[in-house]
Amino acid sequence: MTRDAHDEARELIALQDLSIAQQRWLQAHLDECVGCREFAEDASHVVRSLRSLPVKADPRLVRATQMRVRFHAARLRETRERMWLVGMACLGVGLSATLTVPLLWRLFAWMGEQAGVSTAVWQVGFACVWIVPALVVSALLLLRGTHLTNREGSQEL
Amino acid sequence: MNAATYYFVNGMESETRSIARGLRRRDPDLLDRLIEQYQHRLLRYLLYLTGNRDLAEDLFQETWIRVLERGHQYDGKHEFSTWLYAVARNLTIDFMRKKRPVSLDGLMENEDYTPPEPVDSAPMAWEVLEQQEQADLIGAALVSMPTEYRETVVLRFQEGLNLDEIAAVTGSPLGTVKSRLYRGLNLLVSRLRGGSHDTRRA
Numbered sequence: 423m424t425r426d427a428h429d430e431a432r433e434l435i436a437l438q439d440l441s442i443a444q445q446r447w448l449q450a451h452l453d454e455c456v457g458c459r460e461f462a463e464d465a466s467h468v469v470r471s472l473r474s475l476p477v478k479a480d481p482r483l484v485r486a487t488q489m490r491v492r493f494h495a496a497r498l499r500e501t502r503e504r505m506w507l508v509g510m511a512c513l514g515v516g517l518s519a520t521l522t523v524p525l526l527w528r529l530f531a532w533m534g535e536q537a538g539v540s541t542a543v544w545q546v547g548f549a550c551v552w553i554v555p556a557l558v559v560s561a562l563l564l565l566r567g568t569h570l571t572n573r574e575g576s577q578e579l
Numbered sequence: 580m581n582a583a584t585y586y587f588v589n590g591m592e593s594e595t596r597s598i599a600r601g602l603r604r605r606d607p608d609l610l611d612r613l614i615e616q617y618q619h620r621l622l623r624y625l626l627y628l629t630g631n632r633d634l635a636e637d638l639f640q641e642t643w644i645r646v647l648e649r650g651h652q653y654d655g656k657h658e659f660s661t662w663l664y665a666v667a668r669n670l671t672i673d674f675m676r677k678k679r680p681v682s683l684d685g686l687m688e689n690e691d692y693t694p695p696e697p698v699d700s701a702p703m704a705w706e707v708l709e710q711q712e713q714a715d716l717i718g719a720a721l722v723s724m725p726t727e728y729r730e731t732v733v734l735r736f737q738e739g740l741n742l743d744e745i746a747a748v749t750g751s752p753l754g755t756v757k758s759r760l761y762r763g764l765n766l767l768v769s770r771l772r773g774g775s776h777d778t779r780r781a
Contacts, residue, residue, distance in 0.1 A: 436761040439741065464768045471717050472736040477626060479618040479639070487640045488614050491647050492607045498648070499605070 427451060431458045435465050508563055515559065519552070526552060595655040602650025614643055617663060620738055624664055627733045628671055630722050638674060642667040657747065661740065664748040668730075720770040728763030735760055 431451045434444055435458075452459045527548060534544030601609035621642065625635035645666050653662045721729050727749075734740045734748060746756045 432765060433757070433761045436764040437742070437757060461765075461768065464772065465764055468717070468764070468768055468771060469736045471713060472732070473739075475623075475714055475717055475737065477619060477623040479622040480636075483622075483636050483639065484614060484618050487643050488611050490640055491610050491614065491643050494644055495605050495607050495610070495647055 428455065428458055431455065432461055435462050512563065515556070519556065523552065595657070595659055597655075598659050599650075599653050599655030602646070602653050605647060605650060610643065610647060613646075613659070617660065620660065621663060621667060624733060624738060625667055625671065627718075627721055627737075628668065628726070628730060634674075638667065638671055641674075642670055645670055658744060660738070661744045661747050664734065664738070664740070665750075668748060716771065717767075720767055723770060724763060724766050728759050728766060731756060731759040732763040732767060736764075 431448055434440055434448045440448065452462055530544045530548040530551075534541065534547075537544075598609065598613070622635060622639050625638050625642070626632060629635050629638065642663070646663065649666070653659065721733070724732070730749065731745060734745045735742075740748065742753060742756050742760075745751075745760075746753050749756065751759075
């Protein structure tokens with residue numbers, strides 16, 4: 423009997439899910455080879471023992487995990503709702519800004535004309551009025567968003 | 580495919596799809612049920628992967644948190660348990676990388692090994708002793724094996740995963756899984772026999 427045949431037999435014993443042809447070949451080999459037959463018996467005993475190996479999770483661990491998962495799910499839901507609100511607010515601000523820019527532009531042009539200042543001056547004034555609030559709100563939103571991210575990150579650790 | 584097989588396969592697919600839908604919704608009731616259902620199997624896998632009960636329990640909780648966070652990644656086309664083991668495995672590797680830069684092979688410290696507790700099903704005293712002794716013996720033999728062999732043996736023979744599922748969990752080719760299974764079982768048998776297992780006697 424070749425060394426390869428023994429190796430192959432033991433591989434088949436370990437794999438277990440065998441075709442009919444493999445089962446026949448293995449059976450024929452085991453009928454002839456005492457060593458492989460002993461290995462098959464030992465392997466069968468080990469596998470049975472492994473399957474009956476008693477390990478249980480502590481019910482307190484299970485309850486604690488369920489509570490933690492529920493708590494974390496609530497936090498994630500809350501975060502998602504907040505981010506949704508922030509997104510909607512951004513959308514609203516963007517839309518209203520787009521709609522009001524032409525009106526504000528005309529208003530500033532009229533005010534500049536009435537005040538007798540140069541075009542550059544009222545245009546700078548318009549830019550400040552239009553951009554500064556958006557910058558402030560963006561900064562606040564970014565801070566809020568970063569804060570939320572950090573909280574989630576620290577939760578995970 | 581006969582009718583019984585058809586209904587079985589369809590029923591299983593419907594179950595995994597229902598789990599996938601629930602995970603996308605982050606349904607807490609579904610998660611409660613899954614935690615109950617997989618509690619022993621997941622803990623057993625983590626226990627033999629890490630060899631440390633406390634660490635396994637920590638990772639058990641973290642695994643479910645990750646399942647909650649990344650549940651949308653489960654497509655429902657495969658067994659949920661396969662995906663769950665993969666999540667637990669990746670989490671364990673991440674944890675060990677943070678702790679110290681080693682691979683999964685270096686994960687285990689034998690002195691940390693905690694033998695599994697026997698299930699309380701009111702057996703006779705001698706049965707408890709015998710069961711505990713057997714568990715200790717096999718647990719110690721498992722722990723002394725290289726992690727990749729131990730993991731494959733545990734997934735195949737304890738958790739009942741097929742070879743394709745083990746390949747999916749470990750991210751290894753099928754040939755590697757077969758080789759690890761063969762070598763792992765060979766090693767385990769020889770360790771339990773208390774010496775080398777030379778079976779090449781005709």
